[in-house]
Amino acid sequence: MTDTDTTASEWRPWATREEFLAELQDMVTENAPAVFALCQEIGEYQDGVVAYWGIAHDDHTDLIGTGGSIHTGFRDATTAHKRLARAHPTLHLIWA
16 A cells, blocks of 8 residues: 555554644744734824735735725735725835
């Protein structure tokens, strides 16, 4: 039987549960996307709100409007900021 013929039920554990969960945690930490916000300035340095939350992956960015108004993708966070700032010049890109 080859490795490709092995089903999940035939695999043997290589670690304890705790060791396995620690490995998963390391994998998530190493591969987690960066989070950012596009914040709308209100007045001149008087107030502001988070207008969009973004998740920056290696090859694209997901953007979600806080009011449920948008869920879209961009090449990267800078592109999202530049395009949306055309209509909202006081939009700021802030990394979490």
